[in-house]
Amino acid sequence: MTASAARADGRPSPRKRAGNGAASRDVTDDVGLDALAGHAGYAVRRFQIWIFQDFIKTLGEVDIRPTQYSVLTVVGANPGLSQMAVAKRLGIERARLVHLLDSLEQRKLVKRIKSRKDRRSHALHLTAQGETALAKFKRLAAEHERHVEAKIGRANRAHLLRILAGFT
């Protein structure tokens, strides 16, 4: 895999010569992108955008976005966590989590309970409504995962998860 290193030296092979102004046709369909093909970040970025859009669409009927889903899942699996703990675990800032929880609490899905052991912190719990809602969200999320499988293939998805297991 040469990636960009091999082409950094001189003029590579500009396959698609788009000469001056000759772009009036349908060049947009066929723009050489060789230089980006070897960049993991670019591929991952495009893939992540696709995945999130499918997730948002698939969970659209319940109006749950990926970040909200991750919060609900973590709180559901670990009731009583503090906001700090959840933020750290999900890699989001506690400042951001505040708004997330404001929204989720307003929708009666989670509740903040003042901890008596550390009166600075809030113990997070799902409401009863939140539990049943999360069950439905998980079904929809599983459907979304099937879309991913359909897109990149079952084996590839499994391999992808294994490769990226260290980041979860």
Added chain:
Amino acid sequence: MTASAARADGRPSPRKRAGNGAASRDVTDDVGLDALAGHAGYAVRRFQIWIFQDFIKTLGEVDIRPTQYSVLTVVGANPGLSQMAVAKRLGIERARLVHLLDSLEQRKLVKRIKSRKDRRSHALHLTAQGETALAKFKRLAAEHERHVEAKIGRANRAHLLRILAGFT
């Protein structure tokens, strides 16, 4: 419904299921996250954040962000493209590309040349300065790619690129 894990797929879950309670002092280190472990989107998201941060840091000395790099690369490989063509190819909005190009043009890396064949559009070119700068950016980007290899392994990175080739 206990909502403890996504049992949709009967994964044996050999992972780190933290014994509950034992971590009441430093919960942050060991929060059960099994429910998210099977979600491709979450892993990809975290990975993408890691990749971008490393890219931004590695290209920090030249102050080039991933999106800027992708624009420069495409324009460098396909001189004369219109803004619309670049935007379409990179999957960004032309409205957004305007600001990107404003910045890059201000830094004398690219130039907008009014096309005489279609006086609505601009033909995009790298400046001479932009060409040499891009060469350096590509060397740094290659270094970044080596960081990725070091993180997930050479073979895994190659496989990842193959899996996601359809999204580039």
Added chain:
DNA sequence: GGCAATTGTTGTCGTCAACAACAATCTTTC
């Protein structure tokens, strides 16, 4: 020639990461 479509541009809105500051509350240290 007239009307629809395209291109670049400007603007708004909402999401998200990164900081900074703050009050309330632990925790440490003397």
Added chain:
DNA sequence: GAAAGATTGTTGTTGACGACAACAATTGCC
């Protein structure tokens, strides 16, 4: 036990980014 320092939740700001809408200039189509 009190002062000093750290932590938690909160508010606010900044900037990158995606999605949309509107607009003038220009082009293509009929």
